[in-house]
Amino acid sequence: MGKGEVLLAIFRELLSAYGPQGWWPGESAFEVAVGAILTQATNWGNAARAIANLKAAGVLSPEALSRLSEAEIARLIRPAGFFRQKARRLRAFLGLIGKHGGLEGLFSLPLRRLREELLSVPGIGPETADSIALYAAGKPSFVIDAYTRRILSRLGLIRGDELYEELKRMFEESLPRDPDLYKEYHALLVRHGKEHCRARPRCTDCPLSARCDFVNGK
DNA sequence: ACCCAGGGTCATA
């Protein structure tokens, strides 16, 4: 079985074990993009509180949020943690949106350019850029995170020290270029990581145990 | 009293 087929098989096994994750049910593309920044190194529940605050304040749109100062944004998103940094990052992102005449303009760019533009924003790195491109813009851009790296590493499919872009390329070359597949796969990897593949190995059995080097004592 | 969470940046070496 080639690596591509293995990755597809793993996807089917995870989907069968956990079911569809229904990730990122934002009411707008902007809300989803804001969520991608707010959830950096932060529990989603905390990011969701911050989003609820923005919504309650009626500023969950590029136009409305742009009228707030950095300090005002910081106050609203406080539950998300790192709130001063994230307020600055949100304002930087708003700057990019303005530069392209709105979110529609930005998201109508070809994926490669959209990714470059997102990465040019201070505070938006590879994972956040891919999360926005995939979950907010609906483009086929696979998201790599710490869970993905750890899971593949435990399965013996990678060494673990590969560069972000390298792992991203591996998934994208192995899978059909389908945004919905990318979304579900990443969400399933996070779900599986939380439940069975923490930093401290303590699992003895899981949906992927047949493939797992750790469980099999290697 | 820890540990951790859907990262990224910057200063060092």
Add this chain to the structure above:
DNA sequence: TATGACCATGGG
């Protein structure tokens, strides 16, 4: 290139 410090809240 590669570590370490830093950012900060809330839940388990």
